[in-house]
Amino acid sequence: MSTLHDNNFDLKMIGLSDFNFTVTDYFITKEQPWDGISTSSNQKGAMITAKAGRKGSKETADWFKKNIINGSAIGCQTIDKLPSKLNFAFKGTMSFSHNGNSYIGKDIVIGQGHTAAFRNNWWIGGTNMSTLTDLPVGILSIIAQNFNQGKFLKAKVTFTISVGDVSSMGLNTISI
Template sequence: MSKVKEHANDFDLKMVGLSNFNFIVGENYSITDGQPWNGVSTTTNNEGATITVKAGRKKSTEVAEWFEKAIKNGSAIGCQTIDKLPKKLNFACKGTMSFTHGGNSYVGEDIVIAQGSTTGARNNWWIGGPNMATINDFPAGILSIISQNFKQGKLLKAKVTFTVFAGDVSSMTMNIISI
């Protein structure tokens, strides 16, 4: 019988100049039966933000199926994988991401993050959502880019991209493109 253990699972989003970062999940999450879930917290530092999910790490197809349903017809990317969607995940959660950058506040809704594992048994991260779109034609060294429109107030003001570089396992880079 395996031991049930809660871990502080950190997912770093790199963006210099980021402040007031938050990811609000509430009760919109999935975790393998019997595994602990103790919520999501965030911190901001001079290199970006960290989302910490306090949860167990037992992967299942049920959580991956929940992730796929949560992103609906949108798109997703994962670290250290070329798969379009995960086959098994430890946990997944859907929420609203908000932050300040360059004096402007941004809000993105229905963002889904999840943790699975690579074939090398390293825990890797996924991000996606029903409003996410995959970007093609990127330079060498970049594995995947995904983007979503974010609001400033009630107006669409920017597209936020999430980029996975070769070697990223527990982090992605964020950028803002004005629209």
């Protein structure tokens, strides 16, 4: 029998508020339970909690890759460019407020896998995401996507993996 777990993914950003993720599609390994996601935020960041089973499959990773098409992805505690197995994955729209500005990003894909160190690691990607290079010391990976900011403005939102991150990533905004 499959077990339903609370799988927590933290996005760290000082001053974040009103975080939300609206799921438009998801995929989970056959016969594993899925009870959706919930979100919360405080002044230190946001948390996405996926209520789901944990059985990795190639089919779930293939769904994740299909949904980022020609975009990019990063994963915690891995050197792989894309996941080979995932427990579950979901796609949707992320929104939040920071320093009085509202941000909305579409077609973001998030998934949970498993590392060789017996830990459940997280992946994020999307069709509109690109991997950044020239990383500072202690930063393993950075990926960025343009988000709508207000009616006409755009901002670049980055997701950052630092040394030791397994179930969390940094979140930052850059005006463009």
